[in-house]
Amino acid sequence: MIPPVLYFVIFKYIPMFNVVLAFKDYNVIKGIWGSPWAGMKYFDLFFHNPVFLTLLKNTLFISIYLLAVSFPIPIILALALGEVRSQRFKKTVQLVTYAPYFISTVVMVSVIMLFLAPNTGIVNMLLGKLGIDSINFLGNSGMFRSIYVWSEVWQTAGYSAVIYLAALAGVDPSLYEAAKVDGASRLQKIWNVDIPGILPAATIILILNVGNIMAIGFEKIYLLQNPLNTTTSEIISTYVYKIGLLNANYSFATAVGLFNSVINLFLLVSVNSIAKRLSNNSLW
Amino acid sequence: MASASVKHTVRESFGDRIFLTAVYVFLTLVLIATLYPLVFIVSSSFSSPAAVSGGRVWLLPVEAGLQGYAAAFKNSQIVTGYANSLFYTAAGTLISVTLTVMIAYPLSRKTFFGRSGLMMFIVFTMLFSGGLIPTYLVVKAVGLIDTRWALLLPNAIWVWQVIIARTFFATSIPDELAEASEIDGCSDLRFISSVVLPLSKPILAVLMLMYAVGQWNAYFDALIYLKTNSLFPLQLFLRSILILNNDTGTIDAGQIAEKQMLQALMKYSIIVISSLPVLIIYPFVQRFFVQGMLIGSVKG
Numbered sequence: 001m002i003p004p005v006l007y008f009v010i011f012k013y014i015p016m017f018n019v020v021l022a023f024k025d026y027n028v029i030k031g032i033w034g035s036p037w038a039g040m041k042y043f044d045l046f047f048h049n050p051v052f053l054t055l056l057k058n059t060l061f062i063s064i065y066l067l068a069v070s071f072p073i074p075i076i077l078a079l080a081l082g083e084v085r086s087q088r089f090k091k092t093v094q095l096v097t098y099a100p101y102f103i104s105t106v107v108m109v110s111v112i113m114l115f116l117a118p119n120t121g122i123v124n125m126l127l128g129k130l131g132i133d134s135i136n137f138l139g140n141s142g143m144f145r146s147i148y149v150w151s152e153v154w155q156t157a158g159y160s161a162v163i164y165l166a167a168l169a170g171v172d173p174s175l176y177e178a179a180k181v182d183g184a185s186r187l188q189k190i191w192n193v194d195i196p197g198i199l200p201a202a203t204i205i206l207i208l209n210v211g212n213i214m215a216i217g218f219e220k221i222y223l224l225q226n227p228l229n230t231t232t233s234e235i236i237s238t239y240v241y242k243i244g245l246l247n248a249n250y251s252f253a254t255a256v257g258l259f260n261s262v263i264n265l266f267l268l269v270s271v272n273s274i275a276k277r278l279s280n281n282s283l284w
Numbered sequence: 285m286a287s288a289s290v291k292h293t294v295r296e297s298f299g300d301r302i303f304l305t306a307v308y309v310f311l312t313l314v315l316i317a318t319l320y321p322l323v324f325i326v327s328s329s330f331s332s333p334a335a336v337s338g339g340r341v342w343l344l345p346v347e348a349g350l351q352g353y354a355a356a357f358k359n360s361q362i363v364t365g366y367a368n369s370l371f372y373t374a375a376g377t378l379i380s381v382t383l384t385v386m387i388a389y390p391l392s393r394k395t396f397f398g399r400s401g402l403m404m405f406i407v408f409t410m411l412f413s414g415g416l417i418p419t420y421l422v423v424k425a426v427g428l429i430d431t432r433w434a435l436l437l438p439n440a441i442w443v444w445q446v447i448i449a450r451t452f453f454a455t456s457i458p459d460e461l462a463e464a465s466e467i468d469g470c471s472d473l474r475f476i477s478s479v480v481l482p483l484s485k486p487i488l489a490v491l492m493l494m495y496a497v498g499q500w501n502a503y504f505d506a507l508i509y510l511k512t513n514s515l516f517p518l519q520l521f522l523r524s525i526l527i528l529n530n531d532t533g534t535i536d537a538g539q540i541a542e543k544q545m546l547q548a549l550m551k552y553s554i555i556v557i558s559s560l561p562v563l564i565i566y567p568f569v570q571r572f573f574v575q576g577m578l579i580g581s582v583k584g
Contacts, residue, residue: 004387004441005402008409011438014422015414021421032421077314083307093311095570097318102562104501106519107555110526111325114551122324125339154318186300211411219504223527237416244417245508257415265412 022255042255051239059235059260062221063213066149071209073157075202078164079190094165097158109223112151113138139228148221148233163205164198171197203281211268214260236260329353329552333545336552352553355546361525362554365518369500372517373561376436376499380445381491388446389476392453393462410443416508423509434509435502435517442498445491452487453480489572497562522558526551 022042024035046052077097084090103111115121116137124134137143171193179189218237225233236256244253276282296304323343328336332347340346356362390396391403413419419438428434457480465475481488503519510516529547 004383005405007383007437007441008406010426011419011422011440012409012413015418016412017414018418018421019414021418080307080311083304084311089308089311093315096315099322099563099566100318102497102501102566103559104503104519104522106501106503106522106526107558110522110551111321111555113527114548115321120337120339120548122339154321157314158318185297186303223523240416241508245420250417250421254415254417257417261412261415268411 019254019258021251022258024251026251038251042252043259045252046256046259051234054231055234055236055239058232059214059216059237061232062145062148062235063216065145066152066216067209067213069149070153070156070160071206073153074160075164075198077157078161078168078198079194081161081165082168082194083186083190094158094161097161099158100155101159103155105217105219105223108151108155109220112147112224116147136228138224138226141229141232144224144229144232148217148224152217152220160205163201167198167201168194199279200281203275203279207268207271207275207282210271211264213267214264325552325555328549329556331549333542333549336549337545351546352549353557355550356553356557359525359550361516361521362518362557364514365516365521366557368514368516369518370561372432372435372502373496373499375432376440377492377496379436380440380442380495380499381488383441384445384449384491384495385481385488387441388449389453389480391446391450392457394459395462406443406446420508429509430511430515432515435499435505438509439498439502439505442494445494449487449491452484456487457483486572489569493565493569496565500562518558522554525554 018032021032021035023038023040024032025038025041026032027035081090081093084093100108113121115123118124118134118136118139123137128134135143137147175193175197176189179193184192214236216235216237218235218241221233221235222238222241225238237260240253240257240260243249243256272282324341327343327345328341329352330345330348330350331341331352332349333351335341335346336352387402387406391399391406393399414422423429423434423438428437461479462475465479470479501519503517503523506515506517506520507523510520
């Protein structure tokens with residue numbers, strides 16, 4: 001019990017205190033606490049930087065798009081699976097749809113690149129058969145978001161559906177019998193029994209997803225980036241990595257990262273309180 | 285049972301049958317959409333270089349062979365990376381599961397003093413974090429940069445796993461069991477090792493699978509913390525071969541075209557090779573997986 005607590009102190013809490021770096025002019029020799037105060041200088045620099053609006057817009061756009069697609073799809077998948085009577089078919093669908101979840105980000109990105117490659121990728125070959133000219137998908141900034149979001153759905157939808165299937169399994173069977181006695185159709189049964197049954201789980205997942213809006217997949221986006229799509233693919237976290245670690249501008253990058261975390265926390269707290277008021281479901 | 289199901293189908297209304305058909309069609313489409321890319325990758329990896337770059341592979345391997353795999357295993361980076369990743373996965377999973385159980389078990393006991401405070405302390409790290417640079421500086425200050433520990437320690441515990449494990453312990457190990465063994469003169473440690481852990485196989489399987497997959501697939505920590513090639517995990521080498529297209533082999537001008545074809549093929553083989561360990565353990569853990577996840581997550 002002591003080692004895990006130490007772990008949290010060292011790797012989670014000390015970094016939290018290190019965010020004072022954002023308010024200091026970091027000097028490697030003097031260390032974090034010895035460096036002189038810089039006040040809000042780095043925040044000013046960031047807010048008045050021409051990239052600020054682009055970064056914020058890209059981060060929010062990708063996240064909201066992702067949320068809008070990846071939140072409802074697992075629910076629909078779980079509800080559909082709930083209707084299936086053949087256990088074998090159900091298990092097959094589940095087994096197959098989980099599988100992509102276990103593919104690593106690096107492999108996932110290279111699969112996307114191989115499939116979407118101009119001329120040689122299978123998608124363009126298929127388009128070629130249909131008489132459509134080859135498209136350089138990843139070099140097209142307008143397509144970046146869709147590529148990111150839909151590949152994410154392909155990878156995670158089956159896995160995310162598990163939790164809703166669990167919630168469905170927990171619905172009181174007498175409710176289904178009552179619905180049957182009342183002559184409810186399958187659709188009515190879904191609407192009146194299934195959906196209320198998974199609502200608590202769905203609310204929690206929605207809150208968590210909203211709380212992660214600013215923390216979208218750095219790894220995948222960073223790997224998918226290329227000079228042709230950065231106008232839509234550069235997000236706050238990729239920018240922090242480039243400025244902070246590659247250019248060693250620690251204070252500035254910490255300030256940008258802190259801005260990101262604070263918005264994230266703010267979103268989480270507000271959505272949680274809204275959910276609490278509306279449905280009595282909340283994280284705390 | 286048989287008669288019940290017959291009755292059931294008789295009672296099915298016309299609208300319901302249409303709806304059910306739509307459900308099956310939808311799920312079949314989902315199944316194909318998920319499965320096709322996977323099958324395509326595997327088939328490509330077993331085809332000939334010319335078939336892959338000529339776009340002649342659609343579903344099944346064309347001019348089947350193992351050239352891609354032969355080329356992949358000749359690459360020394362793949363071999364080094366594989367060995368390193370196996371080490372990181374084994375050591376990392378051991379450390380992570382041990383630490384997670386160490387914190388999740390006390391948190392599951394109602395008698396444990398300061399339980400909710402400790403829970404807050406942990407969950408808060410999910411809500412707010414210092415961010416990339418402050419964390420990097422801590423790892424640097426502790427002296428882990430460019431050591432194997434940098435991949436094992438900084439992300440050793442995932443709060444989500446703690447929550448799942450805690451819920452499992454709380455619901456499947458009743459307090460009465462702890463009391464009973466205490467009366468029998470069983471120490472806490474003895475109780476955990478001979479009662480709790482054997483009863484917790486499903487959750488241990490889930491923890492092991494999730495941490496092992498996470499460790500096997502991780503590349504970002506290695507990217508920022510490691511500098512020495514010989515320490516790199518497989519994913520980092522994969523990134524340079526698959527995404528950055530850095531080939532370390534010598535360039536022979538006469539064979540460039542052939543080589544490019546082989547490289548495209550090799551990518552598919554590498555993808556299969558690198559996903560293999562996870563796919564091998566997945567079916568074994570899967571039966572525990574659903575069970576453990578269900579108990580662990582729903583009542584959270």
